[in-house]
Amino acid sequence: MNAQKSHMGEFHCLIRQLGILTELDAVTEENLHNIEAEHLNFSAGSSVYETGLPAAAVYVLVSGYVKLVKTTLLGKSQIIRIVKAGEVFGFDGLVAEHYNHSAATMGDAQVCRIPVAALEDLGEHRAEVERQIMVRCIKELQRADGRLLELGAKRSDERLASFLLDWCQLMPADAWIPLVLSRLEIAQFLGLTIETVSRLFASWKREGILKEKKQAIRVMDWQRLKLLAESH
Amino acid sequence: MNAQKSHMGEFHCLIRQLGILTELDAVTEENLHNIEAEHLNFSAGSSVYETGLPAAAVYVLVSGYVKLVKTTLLGKSQIIRIVKAGEVFGFDGLVAEHYNHSAATMGDAQVCRIPVAALEDLGEHRAEVERQIMVRCIKELQRADGRLLELGAKRSDERLASFLLDWCQLMPADAWIPLVLSRLEIAQFLGLTIETVSRLFASWKREGILKEKKQAIRVMDWQRLKLLAESH
DNA sequence: CGTAAGGTTGATAAGACTCAATCCTTGTGG
DNA sequence: CCACAAGGATTGAGTCTTATCAACCTTACG
Missing domain, CATH: 1.10.10.10 (Winged helix-like DNA-binding domain superfamily/Winged helix DNA-binding domain)
Structure with a gap:
């Protein structure tokens, strides 16, 4: 439950992790410094977001591990995904009203939180960033498919x-x-x-x-x- | 295994299904008629694509049902998703070299096949279309998460x-x-x-x-x- | 040290699978 | 129009896997 904030031009997390370094990075340097991205430090076992809470941000895991968990009405929990450093999570933020799962750190972790509103300020670079997010999302879908086979068969x-x-x-x-x-x-x-x-x-x-x-x-x-x- | 082709300006499938009708539709009318999208009619139990085959297209299901299947090395099959009319499938085409699952029709079905190359010809509308595809993909990821809970817990x-x-x-x-x-x-x-x-x-x-x-x-x-x- | 949380191990029971026989359905050809 | 074949579905009996319950052990830490 312990998270220390540090507001900054930490949009780099996204840009860098998405692998759009090259020219975009330079542009970023100037244009995006004012973007509302937070760099958060979580202690072990902290909650990043909870099921049902309003979803208004996407996250990049900078270091450590995060588990995404869904829970049955009876209280049985299933870990949906284990997020590793460099990966994007919280895609719900881009389409849903609320998160449909919870995210918690396993051990200490650094997380970069990008409000979706920030994406809309990207101007001409928005498409590029969104394309990369789409790619990440598709890869997660593939992994989920693989896990369905594991659990089902x-x-x-x-x-x-x-x-x-x-x-x-x-x-x-x-x-x-x-x-x-x-x-x-x-x-x-x-x-x-x-x-x-x-x-x-x-x-x-x-x-x-x-x-x-x-x-x-x-x-x-x-x-x-x-x-x-x-x-x- | 039976599919009848009908080349046409069937890009409408995508546009319409993605819900970008309004102004874009008009533009589409003129600009996209030459796009290489195929409208395919499959008979019951036909294969749309197979695991391992080169992935170079995204699909929209126009009517009927399609099942996406993954198979273990031992031959155990798991249906990872049942596609209903109006839904997009074959996201692999956008990022992967090969499909990592197979798609087969359940009963007769109409499918619209959009080569990824076609997306790149969309010009200024590409971003819009890709954004919609991203949204669809995220929703599929959410559904997959739900199914992981089902199968696991x-x-x-x-x-x-x-x-x-x-x-x-x-x-x-x-x-x-x-x-x-x-x-x-x-x-x-x-x-x-x-x-x-x-x-x-x-x-x-x-x-x-x-x-x-x-x-x-x-x-x-x-x-x-x-x-x-x-x-x- | 003593306590609490996590991990191991054993005995038992419940759940789901396997194998096999039988029973529909449905479609086909005479 | 009927008979029959074939694939799918049902049912039963037995077995294997995994969960449950309970006791005990180990480790970390105040």
């Missing part, structure tokens, strides 16, 4: 295995990889219970597929993990 | 109940509502098996919650169905 071990593979992707194969999520969060992400996740980890550690130390894991047998992710 | 009966509620929404409460999907398709949409779906239907028919005739259903007790969708 795979068993617990397959889900956990492909989650780990995805999480560790782009990391050196023989490194200790920080696992930011708690067992509960992994369970909520995969549509499972804490216990099943725990048991799977225990089993795989027993079989030497992976090791765990503190809040980090190390995959010892990538081959078997890949097999687990896709087959029986 | 709900039991079979809750999933089927909320699917039916969603399917029948906007329909007169006391009408026979055509159910376009087979049991298999419902199962693939909800991440269940044919048998469980069949059993749930049987049970609900027995309890007088709904009736079924031919390929249509009629909900007799909306209240109970709503309860089933959200609670135990």
